[in-house]
Amino acid sequence: MAALRRMLHLPSLMMGMCRPFPDSLAGSCLADRCLWDRLHAQPRLGTVPTFDWFFGYEEVQGLLLPLLQEARAASPLRVLDVGCGTSSLCTGLYTKSPHPVDVLGVDFSPVAVAYMNSLLEGGQGQTPLCPGHPSSSLHFMHADAQNLGSVASSGSFQLLLDKGTWDAVARGGLPRAYQLLSECLQVLNPQGTLIQFSDEDPDVRLPCLEQGSRGWAVTVQELGPFRGITYFAYLIQGCH
Numbered sequence: 321m322a323a324l325r326r327m328l329h330l331p332s333l334m335m336g337m338c339r340p341f342p343d344s345l346a347g348s349c350l351a352d353r354c355l356w357d358r359l360h361a362q363p364r365l366g367t368v369p370t371f372d373w374f375f376g377y378e379e380v381q382g383l384l385l386p387l388l389q390e391a392r393a394a395s396p397l398r399v400l401d402v403g404c405g406t407s408s409l410c411t412g413l414y415t416k417s418p419h420p421v422d423v424l425g426v427d428f429s430p431v432a433v434a435y436m437n438s439l440l441e442g443g444q445g446q447t448p449l450c451p452g453h454p455s456s457s458l459h460f461m462h463a464d465a466q467n468l469g470s471v472a473s474s475g476s477f478q479l480l481l482d483k484g485t486w487d488a489v490a491r492g493g494l495p496r497a498y499q500l501l502s503e504c505l506q507v508l509n510p511q512g513t514l515i516q517f518s519d520e521d522p523d524v525r526l527p528c529l530e531q532g533s534r535g536w537a538v539t540v541q542e543l544g545p546f547r548g549i550t551y552f553a554y555l556i557q558g559c560h
Contacts, residue, residue, distance in 0.1 A: 415450060480513070
């Protein structure tokens with residue numbers, strides 16, 4: 321979470337956008353949808369169409385691809401990215417995974433969802449995205465990750481990704497973060513895996529996840545450092 325807070329203090333030019341983002345947002349609640357609508361509406365500089373907090377798909381593909389390989393009994397493997405924003409996680413999985421995946425990105429910011437749907441279809445000055453496997457698919461949906469019942473039925477997904485979403489939601493209070501976790505576990509297949517990516521220290525995050533994920537196995541892997549910051553992948557998996 322420290323990395324996310326630090327990034328909100330940086331001029332948006334340093335984050336791949338054109339206009340400075342108001343300094344007052346550094347003290348804003350990261351659970352506020354209006355903040356994210358404003359952020360995702362900022363024009364981008366350069367040729368990279370996506371925008372990633374923490375890191376992008378390239379940095380974690382070494383963790384994700386083996387999980388996809390292990391879960392190939394489901395074909396295509398259903399993947400849900402909660403709070404996807406305009407990240408490269410969904411697009412990276414869709415365009416680079418050699419295994420068939422059915423990827424769904426959900427976000428409560430309609431601005432982010434509209435942008436990613438446009439990118440998927442070849443908007444934003446980009447060519448249309450092509451799947452890494454002919455059976456792969458990618459969709460984006462406007463939805464609240466704290467209410468996933470409208471997105472899918474119980475046990476629908478083999479892999480759930482949360483990159484900084486717990487961190488942002490928790491700024492609105494831990495009960496909201498626990499609700500997010502509960503919703504994720506509800507739509508996660510009992511044999512599936514939920515991964516939370518964060519820079520929050522395991523001494524802080526693990527007790528929360530263990531409390532909110534009783535009956536599931538919770539482990540942590542260190543990632544990075546990326547740009548001088550160490551991150552963590554918190555894996556929540558069904559107990560076999």
